[in-house]
Amino acid sequence: xxxxxxxxxxxxxxxxxxxxxxxxxxxxxxxxxxxxxxxxxxxxxxxxxxxxxxxxxxxxxxxxxxxxxxxxxxxxxxxxxxxxxxxxxxxxxxxxxxxxxxxxxxxxxxxxxxxxxxxxxxx
Numbered sequence: 001x002x003x004x005x006x007x008x009x010x011x012x013x014x015x016x017x018x019x020x021x022x023x024x025x026x027x028x029x030x031x032x033x034x035x036x037x038x039x040x041x042x043x044x045x046x047x048x049x050x051x052x053x054x055x056x057x058x059x060x061x062x063x064x065x066x067x068x069x070x071x072x073x074x075x076x077x078x079x080x081x082x083x084x085x086x087x088x089x090x091x092x093x094x095x096x097x098x099x100x101x102x103x104x105x106x107x108x109x110x111x112x113x114x115x116x117x118x119x120x121x122x123x
Contacts, residue, residue, distance in 0.1 A: 002026040002098045002112040009094060009117030012086055016121075020081040022096030022114055029077040030054070033099040035110060036070060036081045038092035038119075045107055048094070049081060052103055059105070064090075088123040 008020040020036070035050040049060045049070040058070050069082040079096055094117050097110035104110050 002032065004096050004098060004112055004114035006094065006096050006114045006117040009119045011120045011122065014086060014088055014121055014123050016086050017082070017084045018086065018119060020083065020094055020117060022079045024077045024098065030074040031100065033103045034072055034079040035097045035099065035104060036094060037097060037107060038094045040092040045095070047105055050103065050105065051079065057103070086121045088121050091119060091121045093118050
């Protein structure tokens with residue numbers, strides 16, 4: 001079992017920045033690929049970014065590419081999502097997730113989820 005706790009969400013004006021953190025406990029953090037997903041009201045949960053176990057590889061949704069950066073610190077059991085140039089359409093609940101056996105791109109690939117943190121961008 002892996003427990004994930006997100007933090008860092010809040011209210012920010014368009015063009016601003018936020019940094020989300022996701023602290024993991026339980027199993028060895030470095031054994032898991034990590035991802036960030038988001039879900040806006042009335043919409044499906046969507047992929048935002050992912051990072052491989054050793055940080056060698058990262059991938060982003062087209063909608064956030066060039067604005068968001070995913071990173072991880074395996075010594076601190078934490079994954080981050082730096083969000084810059086935020087837009088109104090980035091408003092959503094953001095979830096981090098852990099993938100024990102692959103480098104997942106969709107929700108179904110991930111085994112453990114945090115409770116989510118709300119990000120609200122005012123226009």
